[in-house]
Amino acid sequence: MAARRYDPERRQRIIDAAIRVVGRSGIAGLTHRTVAQEADVPLGSTTYHFKTLDELMVAALRQANEGFAKVIASRGGLEDPRTDLAAELAALMGEWLGGERTGVELEYELYLAALRRPALRPVAAEWCEEVAAPLSRRTDPVTARALVALMDGICLQVLLTGTPYDEAYAREVLGRLLPGDGAPGTDTRGGYRTAHRGRLRTGT
């Protein structure tokens, strides 16, 4: 394994390894040693590239954010003004939550770590803005921020309580947040049913 000297991708590989470690064992399992082992580099290498674990987490969170941003971008429907925005978002969440729990846990854990680690807060703020930006183009900035907040809240309820994700519910309440630009469902008073325009998508 020698001949690893001068490895310009070393830093990147360490970040990738950190993400895998957090995905597998959570932030609690993130140490210089576990990352070194996962990346197959000596201990000194991780401490050299990232003096502190916070630094490593910042890099990992930033990279995880980019991954999520790609997922959003790849789902073109968000920009198309003819689609039902609430339905589109609800479907997106369904897809995300329907995948491996590991990936979702990973991103949320890094994101939520900002609660105690001020170093992560700017990155968390970036994430909020990045997600809200494309939504702002469909509605307005205030609504966009609220949509992000509600999506966060719904995802957390699913993840924290173990309740299964209910896409119709998500579509309904997301729709209520949209300013009355033509349709959505504030008319379904005492509980949503099937009263929805827009295409239907299978939940998770």
Next chain:
Amino acid sequence: MAARRYDPERRQRIIDAAIRVVGRSGIAGLTHRTVAQEADVPLGSTTYHFKTLDELMVAALRQANEGFAKVIASRGGLEDPRTDLAAELAALMGEWLGGERTGVELEYELYLAALRRPALRPVAAEWCEEVAAPLSRRTDPVTARALVALMDGICLQVLLTGTPYDEAYAREVLGRLLPGDGAPGTDTRGGYRTAHRGRLRTGT
């Protein structure tokens, strides 16, 4: 259960100490030793009463939940159908977030810990239901759940990104979630302004 070396307050004091420790140093700082020191009991005492740290966290989270439930209950306005529910909730959040950050961090950290610790999930679920229950009496269960989700999301955005809490914004978007039961603000399209009935409250 008889009174051997009967110290019924011992267990409770350990829980209280655990809450203080989490408030000060976060979950990462929660160990049998730190709790023992904080509670001024020997190390063996904490391991005796709580075989595992998860067990201790469950007790701590449950107790923290009770504290929050009291805060809600003490704010009578929620039950009074004449008050503006969205404004009431926004004010409640303002009060909560305006207090010491420690307390808010504490509850959220324990709550969010359920993401990785299945043992905490039933307690987290209880909390959701406890908060949603009184809201269900004012609207319907679906709306109540959505209100809780949105409040969570807004609080998290404040806590994770460092953005200051904007009570008028919260009131506006919470109001949009309410089914059109008479008033609130889905009429303010492209941005909220001052268009609100109900009393005004100073933000944090």
Next chain:
DNA sequence: CGCCGTTGTGTACGCTCGTACATATGGGAT
């Protein structure tokens, strides 16, 4: 009154952690 099992306490063990540091290496400036 004196034994006994439940309940509480103190200490010591093995492990992993972050950190520091002395050393090796090799690309690029000269």
Next chain:
DNA sequence: ATCCCATATGTACGAGCGTACACAACGGCG
């Protein structure tokens, strides 16, 4: 070709962790 220093590595240290386990205390029972 030579030298220099940012890069890379291996090891050692002290601190803190969960856990185990032997021992002290004391109410109930014979």
